[in-house]
Amino acid sequence: MTFDSATLKSTGKTAIIILAGGDGRRIGGSKHDKRLNGKPLLEYTMERAAFYGSNIAIQLAYENQIDSVGIPQIIDEPDINGPLGGVIAALKWCKIHGYDSMLTLPCDCPFLPDDLLTRLNTAAKGSDSIAMPVSNESLHPVCSLWQTSHLMQLQTNADKGQLSLKRNALDCGIIKVEWDTQTYDPFFNVNTLDDLKEAEEILKRL
Numbered sequence: 001m002t003f004d005s006a007t008l009k010s011t012g013k014t015a016i017i018i019l020a021g022g023d024g025r026r027i028g029g030s031k032h033d034k035r036l037n038g039k040p041l042l043e044y045t046m047e048r049a050a051f052y053g054s055n056i057a058i059q060l061a062y063e064n065q066i067d068s069v070g071i072p073q074i075i076d077e078p079d080i081n082g083p084l085g086g087v088i089a090a091l092k093w094c095k096i097h098g099y100d101s102m103l104t105l106p107c108d109c110p111f112l113p114d115d116l117l118t119r120l121n122t123a124a125k126g127s128d129s130i131a132m133p134v135s136n137e138s139l140h141p142v143c144s145l146w147q148t149s150h151l152m153q154l155q156t157n158a159d160k161g162q163l164s165l166k167r168n169a170l171d172c173g174i175i176k177v178e179w180d181t182q183t184y185d186p187f188f189n190v191n192t193l194d195d196l197k198e199a200e201e202i203l204k205r206l
């Protein structure tokens with residue numbers, strides 16, 4: 001798929017893309033249906049996404065990877081492994097559907113902050129950089145605000161075999177947005193069954 005960016009008008013619209021195409025090897029299978037307090041992890045992200053806006057789609061590695069959840073499904077680029085294949089496919093989808101930017105959300109972060117999109121938007125205003133959260137000195141590329149203008153750089157890097165999402169984001173240029181972690185880390189993510197137990201403890205404190 002190619003795009004003539006000169007003919008595409010800027011719309012100022014942002015899509016929200018839920019990345020849910022991972023294998024979840026460390027937790028024994030895809031994380032989207034792992035339950036936290038009886039509720040599938042994906043539902044936490046869906047609720048958060050709906051809080052941020054209404055233009056929501058889900059990014060999967062292949063067709064019918066999960067049952068329909070009533071929002072558009074986007075399928076990863078077939079030749080680009082990992083979340084980068086998802087980000088590139090989603091940015092192409094954004095261009096086709098008239099979005100200038102997209103907020104990516106993972107399906108394994110049940111405590112994402114209310115002010116995520118507003119703070120990232122404010123940070124990115126007037127800039128071409130990727131606004132990216134930082135907590136506990138860690139960057140969170142899967143929770144970032146990407147611009148469709150990054151597509152060419154990302155595609156070029158992918159063609160060269162550079163598949164790290166963080167490395168790719170750094171190449172495009174990032175603006176860091178710091179979150180407080182005094183009570184809990186809002187970007188806490190569930191990778192293992194032990195993490196699920198820790199998430200249950202955090203939930204009790206909320």
Ligand SMILES: Nc1nc2c(ncn2[C@@H]2O[C@H](COP(=O)(O)OP(=O)(O)OP(=O)(O)O)[C@@H](O)[C@H]2O)c(=O)[nH]1
Pocket residue numbers: 019020021022023024025026027031059060061076081082083084085086105106107108142191
């Ligand atoms: N669309 C898409 N999403 C992905 C892909 N890989 C990871 N994700 C999503 O990105 C987020 C972070 O995933 P990771 O923890 O890095 O990877 P994972 O495959 O889910 O888990 P592990 O196999 O244990 O590393 C989760 O929401 C995943 O569903 C991918 O190849 N395509």
